[in-house]
Amino acid sequence: MLFSLRHRILLLLSCIILVNLVGAGVTLWYTQRSQELQSGIIDTEVGAVTAAHDLTAELLSQRGYTTYFFLNGDETWLKQMQTHHKAFQDQLAKARNTSLLPGGREILNEIESQYIRYVYAREQVINHYKNNRKDDGARLHWTIRERFHNILDLCDQFRKLHEDSIRMQRTEFILQSQALVGLAVAGIFLSTVVGIWLGWVVFRRVLDPIRDMATGSAQDNTEHLPVDNEVEALGDKLRTLITDVGDVQKQLDASRESLMHSEKLALVGKLAAGVAHSIRNPLTSVKMRLFSLERSLELDDNQREDFEVVSEEISHVESIVKNFLEFARRPKLHPRRQSPSDVVDTSLRLLRHRLESNGIEVHLRRDAKLPEVPLDSDQLKEVFVNLFINACDAMVSGGAITVTEETGLIDPMGEVAVIRIADNGPGIPKDIMDKIFDPFFSTKEEGSGLGLAIARRVVEEHGGWLHVRPGEDGGAVFIIALPGVRRSAWLRS
Incomplete structure (x- = not known):
């Protein structure tokens, strides 16, 4: 049984509407999924990577103070070491709150266990130095270095665990985006085929008879169509078709922009945290070395001016790091x-x-x-x-x-x-x-x-x-x- 012209046009329009609804549904689902994935990366994994960097930074900040105390007997070094010790414990607690991976909790437990033994051994070294048993302190001092590096390796394992998790989620995100692109291409192709088919039907079955009637070349036995109503109905259908095709393109553009924006946000979150804290680690060491040199050297005016310039520039670098984390915000000029x-x-x-x-x-x-x-x-x-x-x-x-x-x-x-x-x-x-x-x-x-x-x-x-x-x-x-x-x-x- 052949379909009538009205049924053919209705069927083709229904196909186009179905394609649009499917495209809109997939776009809404993918947008929601992108937001969930973005939120998961930024709120959990990036937070855990940040905590890992802070944990490593506070551990590295404790390095050298025992040696400095051995060299000059100044207990100020011990106070600074105690400050970083408390900060390390705070960062360890923060890392527990941000890490949701089972392997991450196990690594943190091992870090805590080894750090307690390391601190206990370090206190023994300090007591030896305080009681003027420097040889005993020096021998024990060398033994705790291996514990320190073991803790540092565990911090790196914790950071790499969450970085791998971020890469896995990003890979999943890319695969989903590729599937969406494939679906969008298929939708465009299907819409194009259906549109061409509809155009052929309209031209051959509607416009040609109307043109023949307008030029008076229609056959005598041609079925007379209600021209006024048919043309008006045809115009409505064509306008609907144009509007639907435009909506599909807008939805595809919006989906593409959402994909690019979400991917950039994930990349910026990871990049900003890693770069900023990687810069802060050497800055802490530079500050410590400068402080030690300034206390131990007798500087003339020119050298002291150089020290001041270096200190000012270190502060300026810290300001740059802060601006980098706020890269999306346009800086205000102060001319x-x-x-x-x-x-x-x-x-x-x-x-x-x-x-x-x-x-x-x-x-x-x-x-x-x-x-x-x-x-x-x-x-x-x-x-x-x-x-x-x-x-x-x-x-x-x-x-x-x-x-x-x-x-x-x-x-x-x-x-x-x-x-x-x-x-x-x-x-x-x-x-x-x-x-x-x-x-x-x-x-x-x-x-x-x-x-x-x-x-x-x-x-x-x-x-x-x-x-x-x-x-x-x-x-x-x-x-x-x-x-x-x-x-x-x-x-x-």
């Missing part, structure tokens, strides 16, 4: 009138030892200092430091960095201050030249991929731009253009 040349000099002075130790020569081409403009010197300094460090890392066997300063006119910015930073390193491959300013893109194994992205954003918030091009003799040239006095007036508001 004051200053020459960009002063910021360049400060950056080079800060990196002088690093550049010299890597065999990097710096050539500064400046006829006169650039004019003063309102700028945030701290944030702009980070831009220059980032570019200098990138150039230094690229030239592993030494080389030269050329900094050229000049003023000029660039349409539509008007008067600008231009700083070019060129190196004679290997340069940037053409296939990644357009990607280096993308967030989280990095060619370094330990890079976060945020340095150049933040640098461009800082320059753009000053009203300028940051570009890169290949050098004439190899290497890369980064060009910073900052607006002059007239264009920078907005910064005073």
Whole structure:
């Protein structure tokens, strides 16, 4: 039995509506699943990884105090060690609250057991030192080092356990997203086939007879259709079809954006926690060494000034770590009138030892200092430091960095201050030249991929731009253009 025209159109429209309903249902389910997975990673696993990093940091912070007490007998070291001991116990309790994996609880129990034995042995060493039995204390001191490293290995196992859990959940997330993409492609294909079929039916069975009737070429025996009602009904169906196809595309776009957003949030959560706490660990050791050196050395004025500069820069690095954790929030500028040349000099002075130790020569081409403009010197300094460090890392066997300063006119910015930073390193491959300013893109194994992205954003918030091009003799040239006095007036508001 053949279907009538009305039944065919109704059947095709029903198929399209069914595809849309299935697509919408799958999209809603996947969105909810993405939120649950995102919440699970951020609230539990990332929290456990963070606790593992904090636990390792507090354990490492206790290293060396017993030796320092042995060297100078100052009980201040013991007080500081006791502070970190309490902090370690607090972090251990926090790790128990965040870890939901059975293996994690077993590792934490082993950490606690070995740490108690380690603390007891350490107290015996300290008592030997206090009672002037230094030889006995030294022998016992060497035996507890192995316990310390065992505890450190257990902390690493706890961290890796939760990192593996995050990777497994991310793999599951990717597989589900691939399945959704496949379903979406199948839905688009099915909608396309049904739409083409519906179009063919409409053209051959509706529009052609209407056209024949309009031109008077229809056969005498042609069945007369209620043209007015049929055309109106046909128009309604076509409008419904167009609307449904548009809704399917919007739903697919929304699903794709939700997928990308959820994946980035999971990556940022893991990356921010790992990088921030990895930076804080060496900073703690640097602070401790500086404190010890400052107490034990007799410094002249220049050396003391160097110590103060190093201490200030360590605090500044801590501020950078905090800003990194809040990367999604746009930083607020605090401008004051200053020459960009002063910021360049400060950056080079800060990196002088690093550049010299890597065999990097710096050539500064400046006829006169650039004019003063309102700028945030701290944030702009980070831009220059980032570019200098990138150039230094690229030239592993030494080389030269050329900094050229000049003023000029660039349409539509008007008067600008231009700083070019060129190196004679290997340069940037053409296939990644357009990607280096993308967030989280990095060619370094330990890079976060945020340095150049933040640098461009800082320059753009000053009203300028940051570009890169290949050098004439190899290497890369980064060009910073900052607006002059007239264009920078907005910064005073």
